[in-house]
Amino acid sequence: MSLLGRAKCLANHHEPDRHRVHQTPFGMSGHCRHCGAEIVRYGFHDWRRGSFENAEAPQ
Ligand SMILES: [Zn+2]
Incomplete structure (x- = not known):
């Protein structure tokens, strides 16, 4: 750090930590x-705090 x-x-x-990035139906997600x-x-080299978890509908 x-x-x-x-x-x-x-x-x-x-x-992003390249080893902890993963693809979701909504885009790329990971950990700083x-x-x-x-x-x-959000875009090329544009990572911001957030999560797609709330957007993913449970199946
Ligand atoms: Zn950070």
């Missing part, structure tokens, strides 16, 4: 490599 990473995290600009927060992919 670097200071630079934390600064980005505080600005809600996260970087710096702060461990649940994050979702």
